[in-house]
Amino acid sequence: MSDALIELRELSKTFDGPSAVTALRTTSLRIDRGAYVTITGPSGSGKSTFLNLLGLLDRPTTGEYVLDGTETSTLTEDERAHLRARSIGFIFQSFHLLADRTVLENVLLATLYSGVPRGERIERAMAAIEKVGLGHRVAFRPPTLSGGERQRVAVARAIMTSPKLILADEPTGNLDEKTSDQVMDLFEELNSEGIGFVIITHDAHVADRARRVLRIVDGTVHG
Ligand code: ADP
Ligand code: MG
Numbered sequence: 240m241s242d243a244l245i246e247l248r249e250l251s252k253t254f255d256g257p258s259a260v261t262a263l264r265t266t267s268l269r270i271d272r273g274a275y276v277t278i279t280g281p282s283g284s285g286k287s288t289f290l291n292l293l294g295l296l297d298r299p300t301t302g303e304y305v306l307d308g309t310e311t312s313t314l315t316e317d318e319r320a321h322l323r324a325r326s327i328g329f330i331f332q333s334f335h336l337l338a339d340r341t342v343l344e345n346v347l348l349a350t351l352y353s354g355v356p357r358g359e360r361i362e363r364a365m366a367a368i369e370k371v372g373l374g375h376r377v378a379f380r381p382p383t384l385s386g387g388e389r390q391r392v393a394v395a396r397a398i399m400t401s402p403k404l405i406l407a408d409e410p411t412g413n414l415d416e417k418t419s420d421q422v423m424d425l426f427e428e429l430n431s432e433g434i435g436f437v438i439i440t441h442d443a444h445v446a447d448r449a450r451r452v453l454r455i456v457d458g459t460v461h462g
Contacts, residue, residue, distance in 0.1 A: 241308060244403060244435045245270040245293065250302035252288050262288040264458045265302065270437065272403065275430045277438045277446040280455035286439045287408060289455060293437060294406045295323040307403055324353070328397025328405040328434075332412035334389045336381040342368060342392050343377045349399035367395040371425060387418035394425055398434070405429070407438040411445055423448055 245268070252263040262285045270276055280286050291297040292304065295311060304311045307326050311319060328349075329335075336345050346364040353360070368377055371391040381389050390410060397405055407426075411419035423445060430436050440446050453462045 242271050243269050243305070244272040244274065244307060245437075246303075246305040248303040248305075250292065250299045250304055252285075252292060252297070253300045262458055263292065263299075263460075266460045268453075268460060270435065273430065273433050273435050274451065275427070275436045275438075275449050276451045276453060277440055277449035278453045278455060278460075279440060279443075279446050284455045285458040286455055288458075289460065290406050290408050290437070290439055293404075294327055294329060295319045324400065326403050328400065328402040330390070330393050330397055330405060330407035330410045332409035334381070334386075334393050334413075336389060336392055336396075338380060338382050341378050341380055342373060342384075342395075345381065345392055346395045346399060349396045353400070363399060364395070367398050368392075370398065371395045385418070386414050387421055390414060390418075390422050391425065394422070394429075398429065402434060404435045404437065407436065409439055409441065411440065411442055416444070419445065 247266050247268045250263065250266045251261065254260045254262055278286055278289065292299055299312065306322065309322060311322065314322065343364055346367055347360055350360050350363070365377070368374060371394050373388060373391055373395065376384065376388060381392065384392070411422055414422060419442070426436055426438070438445070438449070446452050453460055
């Protein structure tokens with residue numbers, strides 16, 4: 240199998256409308272399996288557009304995107320959703336947890352439609368929760384947790400499906416520096432076990448911890 244986890248060829252994204260916006264310009268890029276990449280750039284430069292394309296949440300206007308050996312531009316919506324669920328974990332700035340569900344229930348939701356029997360899903364969820372250091376919080380609800388704990392629940396949810404890739408959009412944007420460092424330590428631990436990371440961040444301290452830093456300016460990816 241190829242060493243490339245992600246291969247982009249001439250990828251671009253234009254949003255139609257009264258005045259069309261080219262949010263991402265032709266990008267050719269390769270990201271290896273198990274890579275650890277951060278993406279920085281000014282507000283409005285195309286970072287989230289780029290991450291949404293990588294996450295198969297949006298389709299490019301032109302170009303090819305090969306993820307884990309699969310050329311994605313010709314896939315149906317169902318096939319894209321299936322590949323996404325199987326290969327990618329997502330982490331967001333605002334955690335995206337359900338407030339009225341426990342930590343365990345939030346993590347279990349990641350595999351709701353996976354076809355895996357419930358008993359096995361619970362075992363896997365407990366292992367993921369232990370892994371992020373929240374074994375003592377399984378029955379808590381997100382509003383009673385600290386910001387760092389909430390983000391660790393999101394990490395547990397993201398690793399439930401054993402993804403090849405975790406995409407994070409400003410994962411430390413709502414955390415103080417110490418907590419942010421703890422979340423980055425966790426990312427690096429998971430990365431050392433083989434999960435590839437692509438992380439969008441405004442925070443130079445976070446960006447500098449990566450082996451590879453890309454910069455987006457006005458829709459053009461540099462580096
Ligand atoms: P960033 O995440 O770097 O702040 P975005 O990727 O969100 O930037 O946006 C890049 C550009 O694309 C901006 O000019 C934004 O207004 C535009 N854009 C993003 N999403 C849409 C959309 N769904 N429709 C139209 N324009 C969009
Ligand atoms: Mg953004």
